[in-house]
Amino acid sequence: MDPLDAAMKMCGADAFVHYAAGDDADMRYLTRFVMHDSFVFFKRYRQPGTIIVPQMEAERASRESIAGVMTRTQAGLPEITKKEKNPWEAAAQMIAGQAGKIMLVSPALPAALLRALEEHGRVFVDTGTIAQVRAKKSPEEIRLMLTVQKKTERAMALGISLIRHATVKRDILFHDGAPLTSELVRVAIHKQLMDDGCRAVETIISCGEDTAFPHIIGSGPLRPGAPIVIDMFPRDEATGYYADMTRTVSKGKPDGQVIDMYEAVKEAQQIGISHIKTGVTGAEAHNAVVDYFKSRGYESDTRGFIHNLGHGVGLQVHELPTVGPAGTALEKGFVVTVEPGLYYPGIGGVRLEDIGVVRTQKFADFTKFEETLIV
Amino acid sequence: MDPLDAAMKMCGADAFVHYAAGDDADMRYLTRFVMHDSFVFFKRYRQPGTIIVPQMEAERASRESIAGVMTRTQAGLPEITKKEKNPWEAAAQMIAGQAGKIMLVSPALPAALLRALEEHGRVFVDTGTIAQVRAKKSPEEIRLMLTVQKKTERAMALGISLIRHATVKRDILFHDGAPLTSELVRVAIHKQLMDDGCRAVETIISCGEDTAFPHIIGSGPLRPGAPIVIDMFPRDEATGYYADMTRTVSKGKPDGQVIDMYEAVKEAQQIGISHIKTGVTGAEAHNAVVDYFKSRGYESDTRGFIHNLGHGVGLQVHELPTVGPAGTALEKGFVVTVEPGLYYPGIGGVRLEDIGVVRTQKFADFTKFEETLIV
Numbered sequence: 001m002d003p004l005d006a007a008m009k010m011c012g013a014d015a016f017v018h019y020a021a022g023d024d025a026d027m028r029y030l031t032r033f034v035m036h037d038s039f040v041f042f043k044r045y046r047q048p049g050t051i052i053v054p055q056m057e058a059e060r061a062s063r064e065s066i067a068g069v070m071t072r073t074q075a076g077l078p079e080i081t082k083k084e085k086n087p088w089e090a091a092a093q094m095i096a097g098q099a100g101k102i103m104l105v106s107p108a109l110p111a112a113l114l115r116a117l118e119e120h121g122r123v124f125v126d127t128g129t130i131a132q133v134r135a136k137k138s139p140e141e142i143r144l145m146l147t148v149q150k151k152t153e154r155a156m157a158l159g160i161s162l163i164r165h166a167t168v169k170r171d172i173l174f175h176d177g178a179p180l181t182s183e184l185v186r187v188a189i190h191k192q193l194m195d196d197g198c199r200a201v202e203t204i205i206s207c208g209e210d211t212a213f214p215h216i217i218g219s220g221p222l223r224p225g226a227p228i229v230i231d232m233f234p235r236d237e238a239t240g241y242y243a244d245m246t247r248t249v250s251k252g253k254p255d256g257q258v259i260d261m262y263e264a265v266k267e268a269q270q271i272g273i274s275h276i277k278t279g280v281t282g283a284e285a286h287n288a289v290v291d292y293f294k295s296r297g298y299e300s301d302t303r304g305f306i307h308n309l310g311h312g313v314g315l316q317v318h319e320l321p322t323v324g325p326a327g328t329a330l331e332k333g334f335v336v337t338v339e340p341g342l343y344y345p346g347i348g349g350v351r352l353e354d355i356g357v358v359r360t361q362k363f364a365d366f367t368k369f370e371e372t373l374i375v
Numbered sequence: 376m377d378p379l380d381a382a383m384k385m386c387g388a389d390a391f392v393h394y395a396a397g398d399d400a401d402m403r404y405l406t407r408f409v410m411h412d413s414f415v416f417f418k419r420y421r422q423p424g425t426i427i428v429p430q431m432e433a434e435r436a437s438r439e440s441i442a443g444v445m446t447r448t449q450a451g452l453p454e455i456t457k458k459e460k461n462p463w464e465a466a467a468q469m470i471a472g473q474a475g476k477i478m479l480v481s482p483a484l485p486a487a488l489l490r491a492l493e494e495h496g497r498v499f500v501d502t503g504t505i506a507q508v509r510a511k512k513s514p515e516e517i518r519l520m521l522t523v524q525k526k527t528e529r530a531m532a533l534g535i536s537l538i539r540h541a542t543v544k545r546d547i548l549f550h551d552g553a554p555l556t557s558e559l560v561r562v563a564i565h566k567q568l569m570d571d572g573c574r575a576v577e578t579i580i581s582c583g584e585d586t587a588f589p590h591i592i593g594s595g596p597l598r599p600g601a602p603i604v605i606d607m608f609p610r611d612e613a614t615g616y617y618a619d620m621t622r623t624v625s626k627g628k629p630d631g632q633v634i635d636m637y638e639a640v641k642e643a644q645q646i647g648i649s650h651i652k653t654g655v656t657g658a659e660a661h662n663a664v665v666d667y668f669k670s671r672g673y674e675s676d677t678r679g680f681i682h683n684l685g686h687g688v689g690l691q692v693h694e695l696p697t698v699g700p701a702g703t704a705l706e707k708g709f710v711v712t713v714e715p716g717l718y719y720p721g722i723g724g725v726r727l728e729d730i731g732v733v734r735t736q737k738f739a740d741f742t743k744f745e746e747t748l749i750v
Contacts (some may be wrong), residue, residue: 111481112483202612213431
């Protein structure tokens with residue numbers, strides 16, 4: 001049974017309703033249609049899904065969406081708005097006219113629309129059926145994600161090559177006579193990804209003490225003998241699927257503490273990977289890494305290993321499953337990252353991140369890129 | 376009085392609560408902090424706002440956010456999750472602990488969180504206070520948006536230059552010996568915008584019959600003697616503000632019907648612009664254009680002028696105010712587009728879009744770029 005039908009059956013709903021823009025991952029999964037402004041998706045019990053779009057999007061929606069297409073006019077909105085000026089109330093009337101008296105709505109449905117729909121019938125809030133379904137990738141989705149990962153590795157190679165071939169003057173990296181900055185490496189990576197049909201934003205190119213803060217994206221000249229964290233999560237424009245990968249490099253030999261951290265993180269990643277297979281929980285994989293770090297004298301608190309071992313990736317860069325203390329059993333077809341890191345303010349940070357798919361007996365790593373600290 | 380405080384006072388709320396990622400425009404406006412995963416913003420009555428973020432984001436949030444910063448640990452989440460496994464319930468407990476018994480929440484708050492919060496007190500759903508506030512731009516915001524518009528015009532110049540300097544062979548445009556495609560022009564534009572610190576997505580470079588559908592982004596070789604619509608809405612990465620502009624060009628002379636449409640649209644834009652000033656409604660400006668098109672024999676229905684005359688722009692590419700049939704009085708400081716268009720399947724489409732700010736007595740156009748059909 002279709003998972004949405006099963007969820008509807010549980011609460012006796014006539015229809016499932018979602019309202020979001022096409023960059024909402026659930027909406028993209030349900031419709032494969034991208035639109036800037038929010039629109040309605042509804043699916044009556046055991047029927048195919050339908051989207052309700054403005055007239056001007058109808059032709060494109062018919063070409064691109066896997067859901068059926070209805071215009072707002074066909075759904076009666078012009079008549080409704082003659083009497084109802086509040087846009088949420090008007091939308092609710094329009095939706096209730098299509099969906100029936102008992103509705104199951106997406107957990108992300110806007111609060112204002114939920115309240116308006118409650119005037120038209122009984123509304124149950126779904127617990128995340130589509131997010132659960134999305135965690136398990138089909139062979140086709142895995143193929144699409146492998147493609148994005150390959151493009152990501154080409155971009156990583158370009159970024160590291162810029163660092164490797166830089167010259168060092170006055171404790172700064174130079175490229176073509178100008179300082180090699182985070183911004184320059186980021187733009188070079190983004191442009192190559194663009195040529196490959198991918199969009200990357202906020203790629204992390206952090207250096208030195210900034211690397212101790214995992215989400216500082218980095219700015220200014222890169223320096224030799226210091227960790228440089230490159231973390232990118234490009235999205236394929238055509239399909240919407242993400243990849244996610246991180247490498248840490250140093251132009252020339254860094255501080256011994258950084259070298260020790262790098263070796264520990266690299267080993268920790270292999271330990272994490274070795275635990276991942278169908279039936280093992282995300283918590284077990286995470287805790288194995290925590291234990292290993294502890295054995296090497298690294299804490300997992302406000303310093304040291306301060307984030308989850310990994311996360312699901314798909315139409316969102318962070319999605320189910322959880323690969324951390326709250327993680328439940330992993331299933332075949334889940335695509336997850338394995339990204340241990342160590343972070344010490346005043347010293348720096350190291351992170352290594354691979355992406356791959358959970359198989360019955362192993363983690364099938366999509367990432368083929370080498371792990372070498374000193375370049 | 377602070378508009379959020381005023382909204383809280385109206386319903387006697389102890390605090391306002393929002394929950395979204397930092398690419399949500401309201402969240403960015405309230406915090407100026409960008410984070411991929413959703414986080415909590417709360418503001419107690421007459422107090423400054425505070426965000427609740429994971430430990431790993433705390434340092435960066437302290438540097439970057441204009442709101443106060445609290446970690447999830449400081450907000451008690453680890454203790455709560457020991458007993459409460461449902462993440463929405465746990466978040467609601469954490470939020471209620473900070474926000475009090477009577478809450479005013481964002482209209483975009485996820486339905487699942489609204490339902491969970493209702494277990495902890497009385498919850499009012501705001502009607503869109505922040506979206507209203509965002510419509511009116513400060514002098515600083517106008518300065519930021521003018522900057523994005525200038526970069527956008529440089530990118531438009533590049534795109535049109537590629538078309539102007541193309542050669543024509545076998546009814547196709549060529550550039551450097553290869554067909555000049557929508558994709559090639561789009562990537563060239565996006566790369567230049569990237570160098571200017573802007574991110575553009577889904578820039579429309581549509582040609583010929585595709586131009587009759589305003590949101591088809593276009594693909595494949597461009598052709599001479601046919602309308603080419605270039606519509607771009609880049610966002611400045613650092614500030615989050617958008618620009619929005621459209622030009623229609625033709626390499627060589629197009630069909631006479633297209634020339635007539637172009638002249639009508641160009642004149643319609645001036646008519647729209649001439650109506651815009653403080654106190655005039657978006658509906659009045661829109662209807663003036665509808666009337667003008669009617670006088671030239673063009674309908675405003677399922678063909679002809681099929682969309683609103685314009686829309687607000689800011690931290691979203693489409694935001695308040697409405698400049699269309701439902702548009703209310705325009706106010707000083709609103710930044711809006713004026714973008715009449717005509718669309719006839721089988722013939723093609725023409726759209727011209729400027730952006731500017733509503734002043735007391737006029738529309739101050741940010742857009743300086745020429746309007747010339749034949750290039």
